[in-house]
Structures are given as structure tokens and as C-alpha cells.
Amino acid sequence: xxxxxxxxxxxxxxELVGVSxxxxxxxxxxxxxxxxxxxxxxxVLGENGAGKxxxxxxIAGVVQPDEGSIRLAGQQVTFPDPLxxxxxxxxxxxxxxxxxxxxxxxxNIGISNPPRGRLGLIDKRAQRRRAEELLARVGCEDVxxxxxxxxxxxxxxxxxxxAKALGRDPKLLILDEATSAxxxxxxxxxxxxxxxxxxxxxxxxxxxxxxxxIEALADTxxxxxxxxxxxxxxxxxxxxxxxxQLMIGREMAxxxxxxxxxxxxxxxxxxxxxxxWTDRLNGISLTVGKxxxxxxxxxxxxxxxxxxLALFGVLRGTEGEILVDGxxxxxxxxxxxxxxxxxxxxxxxxxxxxxxxxxMSVAENISLAALGGLVSGPFIDREKETAAIERMxxxxxxxxxxxxxxxxxxxxxxxxxxxxxxxxxxxPRIVLLNDPTRGIDVGTKQELYQLLRDLADAGASIxxxxxxxxxxxxxxxxxxxxxxxxVVRTLEGADITETNIVASSLNLPGAGAAATA
Amino acid sequence: MNExxxxxxxxxxxxxxxxxxxxxxxxYNSLHPRGFSATVLVQNANESFVIVAxxxxxxxxxxxxxxxxxxxxxxxxxxxxxxxxxxxxPLQMLGGIVLCLAVGTLxxxxxxxxxxxxxxQPIIATLATGAIYIGLAxxxxxxxxxxxDDDLSWALTNDLGELFATYGLFEDGEAPWLAPIAWLPVPLxxxxxxxxxxxxxxxxxxxxxxxxxxxxxxxxxxxxGVRIARxxxxxxxxxxxxxxxxxxxxxxxxxxxxxxxPQAAQYTLNSIAAVVIGGTSLMGGTGGVVGSIFGALVxxxxxxxxxxxEIEPIMQPLFEGLVLLAAVSIGAARVFRxxxxxELLG
Numbered sequence: 116x117x118x119x120x121x122x123x124x125x126x127x128x129x130e131l132v133g134v135s136x137x138x139x140x141x142x143x144x145x146x147x148x149x150x151x152x153x154x155x156x157x158x159v160l161g162e163n164g165a166g167k168x169x170x171x172x173x174i175a176g177v178v179q180p181d182e183g184s185i186r187l188a189g190q191q192v193t194f195p196d197p198l199x200x201x202x203x204x205x206x207x208x209x210x211x212x213x214x215x216x217x218x219x220x221x222x223n224i225g226i227s228n229p230p231r232g233r234l235g236l237i238d239k240r241a242q243r244r245r246a247e248e249l250l251a252r253v254g255c256e257d258v259x260x261x262x263x264x265x266x267x268x269x270x271x272x273x274x275x276x277x278a279k280a281l282g283r284d285p286k287l288l289i290l291d292e293a294t295s296a297x298x299x300x301x302x303x304x305x306x307x308x309x310x311x312x313x314x315x316x317x318x319x320x321x322x323x324x325x326x327x328x329i330e331a332l333a334d335t336x337x338x339x340x341x342x343x344x345x346x347x348x349x350x351x352x353x354x355x356x357x358x359x360q361l362m363i364g365r366e367m368a369x370x371x372x373x374x375x376x377x378x379x380x381x382x383x384x385x386x387x388x389x390x391x392w393t394d395r396l397n398g399i400s401l402t403v404g405k406x407x408x409x410x411x412x413x414x415x416x417x418x419x420x421x422x423x424l425a426l427f428g429v430l431r432g433t434e435g436e437i438l439v440d441g442x443x444x445x446x447x448x449x450x451x452x453x454x455x456x457x458x459x460x461x462x463x464x465x466x467x468x469x470x471x472x473x474x475m476s477v478a479e480n481i482s483l484a485a486l487g488g489l490v491s492g493p494f495i496d497r498e499k500e501t502a503a504i505e506r507m508x509x510x511x512x513x514x515x516x517x518x519x520x521x522x523x524x525x526x527x528x529x530x531x532x533x534x535x536x537x538x539x540x541x542x543p544r545i546v547l548l549n550d551p552t553r554g555i556d557v558g559t560k561q562e563l564y565q566l567l568r569d570l571a572d573a574g575a576s577i578x579x580x581x582x583x584x585x586x587x588x589x590x591x592x593x594x595x596x597x598x599x600x601x602v603v604r605t606l607e608g609a610d611i612t613e614t615n616i617v618a619s620s621l622n623l624p625g626a627g628a629a630a631t632a
Numbered sequence: 633m634n635e636x637x638x639x640x641x642x643x644x645x646x647x648x649x650x651x652x653x654x655x656x657x658x659x660y661n662s663l664h665p666r667g668f669s670a671t672v673l674v675q676n677a678n679e680s681f682v683i684v685a686x687x688x689x690x691x692x693x694x695x696x697x698x699x700x701x702x703x704x705x706x707x708x709x710x711x712x713x714x715x716x717x718x719x720x721x722p723l724q725m726l727g728g729i730v731l732c733l734a735v736g737t738l739x740x741x742x743x744x745x746x747x748x749x750x751x752x753q754p755i756i757a758t759l760a761t762g763a764i765y766i767g768l769a770x771x772x773x774x775x776x777x778x779x780x781d782d783d784l785s786w787a788l789t790n791d792l793g794e795l796f797a798t799y800g801l802f803e804d805g806e807a808p809w810l811a812p813i814a815w816l817p818v819p820l821x822x823x824x825x826x827x828x829x830x831x832x833x834x835x836x837x838x839x840x841x842x843x844x845x846x847x848x849x850x851x852x853x854x855x856x857g858v859r860i861a862r863x864x865x866x867x868x869x870x871x872x873x874x875x876x877x878x879x880x881x882x883x884x885x886x887x888x889x890x891x892x893x894p895q896a897a898q899y900t901l902n903s904i905a906a907v908v909i910g911g912t913s914l915m916g917g918t919g920g921v922v923g924s925i926f927g928a929l930v931x932x933x934x935x936x937x938x939x940x941x942e943i944e945p946i947m948q949p950l951f952e953g954l955v956l957l958a959a960v961s962i963g964a965a966r967v968f969r970x971x972x973x974x975e976l977l978g
Contacts, residue, residue: 177855196854197854197855197856197857198857198859201857207855209855212852213851213852213855213856214849214852215844215845215848215849215852215853215856215917216848216849216917217844217847217848217849217913217917217918218841218844218845218848218917219642222841222844222845226841226842226845226853226856226857226858227856227857227858229838229841231838234833235837235838236833236836236837237836237837237838237841239836259634259635259638261635261638261639262638263638263641263642279856392971393971424972424974429972429973429974430971430972430973431971431972431973432971448973469974
């Protein structure tokens with residue numbers, strides 16, 4: 116008489132079945148089955164690039180899965196765009212804020228569904244009252260709804276973002292690193308709000324790299340790795356160590372050159388003391404010695420990029436000291452940073468916009484940064500230029516048909532080699548690298564590792580930020596772990612292990628002590 | 633008080649344009665032999681209407697972060713259409729006016745569709761459509777001329793009293809209750825009515841809000857569920873309507889149509905200058921039509937002063953250029969607040 120199937124736990128509110136997504140040749144998600152229920156806070160865990168962001172984007176309708184289906188409250192649904200997902204009560208608070216800086220706080224909060232008065236026009240008073248209510252609900256009575264969002268500090272903006280999401284009456288609320296910029300007082304308020312939303316029967320998806328937040332909030336945890344859903348378990352049934360192991364769970368894949376054995380630390384070349392910039396760099400001190408490769412680790416967005424940009428003179432208003440060979444040499448621009456007495460080079464993160472002039476030829480790209488040394492009188496010396504370019508092409512084994520071809524015609528790996536060749540021509544003593552192996556093939560990666568080691572052996576000092584933990588372990592003499600704009604751990608020698616890196620990156624209280632012991 | 637500070641801070645561009653306009657216009661009136669008179673006001677209002685309308689037309693696409701290089705062409709096209717259809721019986725004239733505004737709106741709609749559906753850059757898309765509109769205008773009116781109803785022309789380009797006198801209303805416009813407002817220029821009233829009945833409702837509609845959101849951060853707007861395509865198409869369409877209004881008025885003012893190609897280009901360039909002087913950012917997201925109205929009036933007021941001071945007209949572009957440069961420099965002051973030098977390059 117009774118169907119036993121319906122007895123027990125209610126069916127999941129959101130269910131993903133066999134969802135896959137590819138970007139070009141890269142598999143971001145593969146055959147993911149995932150479910151979450153009403154009245155629970157569901158944490159999603161994983162390393163950088165584990166597929167968490169893609170998962171959220173699919174649920175929020177930002178990208179569409181290549182395979183698989185989504186069921187919401189038992190009904191099959193498809194979301195061609197964010198609007199369709201919103202209409203079903205799916206609301207996202209993204210890591211990158213989705214606020215319009217030129218609009219007022221009230222306009223932002225009301226953007227998707229403003230209160231309307233006569234003639235269907237926006238009722239500004241009602242909108243303002245609603246904004247005030249929502250701001251009060253998240254404890255931001257001090258924010259004036261008429262203020263332009265651009266004028267608010269980042270922590271307030273994030274609270275406005277949360278108020279905006281609450282104003283859309285979510286059924287499923289996704290928080291992607293939503294607390295990353297908040298003050299601790301605000302975090303406590305957000306916790307209370309989330310718990311009350313859970314009591315109201317909402318389904319909450321919580322993405323965070325902060326283990327203590329997950330311990331404090333989550334009912335259920337799901338771990339992702341390399342685009343696959345690895346495991347889902349009730350919160351509290353696994354230790355932090357076990358969760359970290361689930362997140363890593365892979366083997367070393369690349370071949371790295373041997374590291375030199377040192378009996379004493381090398382002479383310092385680059386010294387940084389108490390470097391500060393806005394709220395992103397909070398007092399960074401570090402030293403890079405002659406011939407040393409120092410890795411920058413940690414989760415995405417903990418100030419690594421800003422540190423490299425600050426060293427290279429891109430950021431305005433930095434505080435602290437930057438010394439090269441013991442002399443203060445804080446560059447005011449990239450042009451100053453590359454001068455002989457400083458001798459810095461930065462291989463930027465995005466080679467297509469900051470590394471290369473895509474329509475210009477391979478040759479012109481390679482010689483651009485070093486043109487000052489390739490002149491006779493006021494003119495570029497063609498012979499010197501060609502000789503230098505050919506030397507670099509041979510040294511880096513850049514595969515190029517004709518040097519006059521636009522650099523855009525090269526493959527990703529060869530493009531990156533061109534960027535590196537450009538800077539090697541300036542004969543830098545300090546090489547800053549911002550995630551240089553992103554999106555290039557394994558063979559070229561190995562050539563780059565060898566090149567970095569050769570440069571270091573020839574006397575260069577290298578500061579190497581990478582999101583790939585393997586590279587930190589395989590390439591670096593020392594690894595600095597950044598968290599919230601500070602160096603929280605320095606790993607050296609045998610201590611550079613994946614477990615230590617991940618544990619330090621999450622800033623677990625016990626991890627540091629264990630690694631030092 | 634705090635609220636006032638915030639509102640002022642968000643309308644600095646508009647305030648600057650109003651101040652500039654008042655300065656130039658007061659100087660002009662105090663030196664004019666018949667300064668501060670209704671006659672001068674009516675004349676100036678007539679001379680300003682078209683550039684004001686074209687500046688309004690330019691503002692809406694610019695708010696989305698786009699640009700419309702066809703506003704002068706739409707204005708010219710409608711001017712030529714009006715010289716054919718705005719005459720005959722009252723009903724025919726009414727139909728003609730509606731047709732004129734419809735042509736302008738349709739031209740704007742085409743711009744919007746080309747930009748949104750064709751995914752072309754606004755600057756090149758409207759350069760092309762603008763050439764097409766000018767081509768149509770030349771086809772309709774190969775040489776200057778045409779026929780616009782004289783009574784209507786007279787009534788709409790004078791003061792309120794003359795409007796009623798022309799059609800024998802309110803004791804030929806001499807009714808005692810009318811006296812205090814009879815001196816108001818009709819073009820000024822039309823412009824105020826357009827702002828109140830078209831622009832402000834649009835700005836306070838969901839679509840209008842979307843226009844600002846797109847110019848401010850298109851990605852964030854998309855993620856917030858703003859209907860991007862609809863808002864952009866609406867922006868260009870409304871721009872077409874405003875430009876059409878300008879063309880219709882030019883026909884009434886000159887009683888003819890003229891497919892004047894250099895004039896169309898001049899209007900387009902001036903419209904961009906007016907938008908910038910009026911405090912709308914060319915990046916989009918901030919500003920509005922009211923600011924552009926005053927921006928256009930600043931440009932006109934400079935020209936008025938040239939007549940008074942008897943300066944060579946050839947000096948006029950130079951002086952306009954200086955004012956534009958000064959206005960833009962004030963807008964560029966944000967540069968001093970940017971902390972990451974890379975952000976200045978985008």
C-alpha cells in the first residue's frame with residue numbers, strides 16, 4: 116500500500132546527474148553526481164582548479180553543462196542564463212563581486228526586481244526602504260542606501276552583496292568565498308544569518324577555503340578533485356587531516372631538475388621588509404638569495420599577485436622597503452624596475468594582455484624590453500637586434516616558422532617562451548614569475564623548469580608564484596605560504612610537502628607547529 | 633545634510649555644466665543690447681533646440697558604454713521626411729509628426745539591433761547606419777527645399793502667446809490669466825515636457841536602470857539578471873527618438889528640409905562634446921540626459937557670446953575646444969585615486 120521509497124529523508128532539493136563540462140581540451144567537470152537538501156548548509160571543498168567554480172556556474176546558469184542533467188525539487192530543469200536560474204530561486208554570491216560600482220547601494224540591491232509603483236516605474240522610496248531593511252538585517256545600518264557602491268570599502272561592499280542576495284528571496288543560496296573580505300565582526304553576523312536561513316528551510320551551498328568556517332557552519336561536506344566529485348560525508352565525521360588528504364590525493368606528475376645542496380644560505384639579493392598595500396598586502400617580509408628559487412604558495416588571491424606587481428613598480432601607494440643588493444630600490448614603474456641597477460623582470464600572469472603585443476611579430480616582441488641596449492645612436496641597430504633575437508630563439512628552442520609572423524600564430528607554450536625570451540634579453544638578476552605554466556603543455560613546462568634552474572645556477576634570484584603545488588615542491592628551494600597578505604609559513608628542504616603546503620594554505624592552527632617540529 | 637552631500641557628489645558633472653552655462657549666458661545677456669528680454673530668449677531657445685535634442689540622443693547609448701555616430705544622420709533624415717509630410721489638413725499634419733518621430737525611433741531601433749544582434753562595435757555599426765540614413769535623406773531631398781505648414785512652424789517656434797494667437801485660442805493668447813506665462817518659448821516647454829514625460833520615466837524604469845547597470849559593469853549586470861539585449865536596444869531606440877525630435881524641429885524652424893552632410897557630422901561631434909561637458913562618462917554608467925542638455929546649452933552659449941564680442945567666427949572651434957578640454961580634465965581627476973597603475977590602461 117505504501118511506497119517505501121518515500122519514507123525517510125526528503126528528496127534532495129537540487130540534484131546534478133552525470134554533469135560534465137569541458138573548456139577546449141580541459142575537463143573542468145567530469146561525470147559529477149551531486150545533491151543538496153533543504154534546511155542544510157552544504158560545504159564544497161577542493162583545491163584550486165578542482166572544479167568548484169564550474170560547478171557553481173552550472174548551477175547558477177552562467178555556463179551550460181556539456182552532458183548530464185539538473186533536477187530542482189524533483190523537476191528536470193535547464194538554465195540557459197543566470198536569469199532563468201534566478202527565476203527558480205537560485206541566488207549566487209560570487210567571489211568576484213557582482214555589484215555595479217556606479218549605481219547606488221539601493222539601486223544595486225533592487226536591480227533584479229525593484230519595487231514598482233504606478234505605470235510600472237521603479238518606486239524609489241519603496242526601494243530605499245527595502246534596501247534599509249535588508250542592510251539592517253545584515254547589520255549594516257551605517258551604510259547609506261544612496262551612497263555609490265564605488266565609494267564603499269571592500270568589506271562593506273561584500274555585505275551589500277549579501278543584502279542584495281537576501282533581497283531576492285533565495286531558495287538555494289550559493290556563497291562562493293563570500294566571507295573573504297569581511298571583518299571578523301561581520302563574519303559573526305553572516306554566520307547568524309546563514310543559520311537562520313537554514314532554520315527557514317533554505318538550501319545553502321558554501322564554498323570556502325577556511326576550514327574553521329566549515330567546521331563552524333557545515334552540516335554536509337563534499338570534496339572535489341580534478342573535476343570529479345570524490346566524496347560526500349556528514350560534517351564532523353572526518354578530521355581536517357583526512358579532508359586535506361581527500362583534496363590532494365594525486366601523485367607527482369612532472370620531472371624536475373635536481374635542486375642544489377647548500378651548506379649555508381646564499382647572499383641576499385632581493386630583500387623586502389614589511390611591504391604593505393591597501394588591504395591586500397599586510398606586512399610582507401622576505402629575502403631571495405643569489406641563485407635561489409623561492410616559491411610563493413597559498414590559495415588564490417592571498418596577495419601573491421599584488422606582491423609581484425608591487426615589487427615591479429605597478430602599484431601606487433605601497434609602504435615598506437624593497438632592497439636590491441642591500442640598497443633601497445623600490446621601482447616606481449616597470450621601466451625603472453628593469454634598469455640595470457635593479458635588474459628585475461616580471462613574467463606576467465596573462466600573457467595575452469600583459470605579456471605580448473599579439474599583432475606584432477615574434478621578433479618585435481622578443482626585442483621590445485631590451486631595445487635600449489640594441490641601439491647605435493638614436494636608431495635601433497638591426498644587426499644587433501637580429502643577432503640577439505636569434506640567440507634567444509635558439510636558447511629557448513622556440514618553434515617558429517618565420518620571425519616576422521605575428522606572435523598570435525604561435526602555440527600557448529611557445530608564446531610563453533617568447534615572453535620569457537623578451538625578459539631574458541634584459542639580463543635580469545631578479546626574475547618574478549606569476550603563474551607562468553598556466554595553460555601550457557607538459558613538455559614545455561619541463562623545459563621551463565630546467566630553464567629556471569639554469570638561470571638560478573647562473574646567479575639569478577627567482578621569485579616564483581604558482582597555483583600548482585607540484586611545482587612548488589619540485590622547483591623551489593624554499594616556499595613561502597601567503598595567507599591574507601602575510602607570509603604565514605616558510606617551508607624548506609624536506610618540509611616542502613603537499614600536506615604541509617595545503618595545511619599551511621588553509622592556515623590551520625596546528626599545521627605550522629607540526630611542520631616545524 | 634549627509635544625503636545632500638551624497639547627491640551633490642553624484643551630480644558634480646551636471647552642476648559644473650549648469651554653472652558654465654549660467655556664466656556664459658549671463659555674460660551674453662548683460663552685454664546684449666536687448667538682453668534679458670523674452671525676444672532674445674525665444675530666439676536662443678530656437679537656436680538651441682536641435683543641438684539639445686541631438687545631445688540627448690547621444691546620451692542614452694553612451695550610458696551603456698556605447699556611442700552613436702548616427703545621431704546627426706537620423707536628425708537629418710527626419711528633417712527631410714518632415715519637409716515632405718508635415719503639411720495639409722490638421723489630421724494629415726498630426727499623422728506627419730507621428731511618422732517623423734516613428735522614423736527616428738525606427739532608425740534608433742535598427743542601430744540597437746545591429747549592435748546587439750550583429751554584435752558589432754557601436755562606433756563602427758553606427759558609422760555605417762549613419763551613412764545609410766544620410767543616403768536615404770539625400771534620396772528624399774536631393775536639394776534643399778520642401779513644404780512645412782507655415783502656421784504650425786510659426787506657432788511652435790515662438791512664445792506661448794503666439795502659439796494660442798495663431799490658432800485663435802484663449803482670446804488669441806491675450807487672456808489675462810495667460811499673461812504671466814505668455815512669454816515662455818514653446819521650444820523650451822516642449823523640451824521640459826520631453827524630459828518629464830519621456831526621459832524621467834525611462835530613467836526610473838527597470839530597463840532604464842539596466843542601461844546604467846550595463847555601463848557600470850556589464851558582467852555584474854548580466855550576473856544580476858539584467859536583460860542586457862533589451863536594455864541596449866532600448867537605449868539606441870530612445871536615442872533615435874530624441875534625434876528624430878531634433879530633425880522634426882529643424883524642419884519647423886527652417887520650414888524646409890536639407891540633407892546637409894557636413895552639418896549632420898557637425899551635430900554628431902557636438903553631441904559627443906555636449907555629453908561629456910554634461911558629466912556623462914564615455915565609459916558609461918554615470919550621468920544623464922539633463923546634464924547633456926546643459927552641456928549642449930554651454931556649446932550654444934559660447935556661440936552666442938561670439939556674436940556679442942564680434943570675435944571672428946573662425947576662433948569659435950578653438951574656444952569650444954578649450955572648454956571641452958577643461959571639462960574633461962576635471963572628469964579625469966579620478967586618475968589620482970587609482971592604486972594599481974594597470975587599471976589606468978584599460
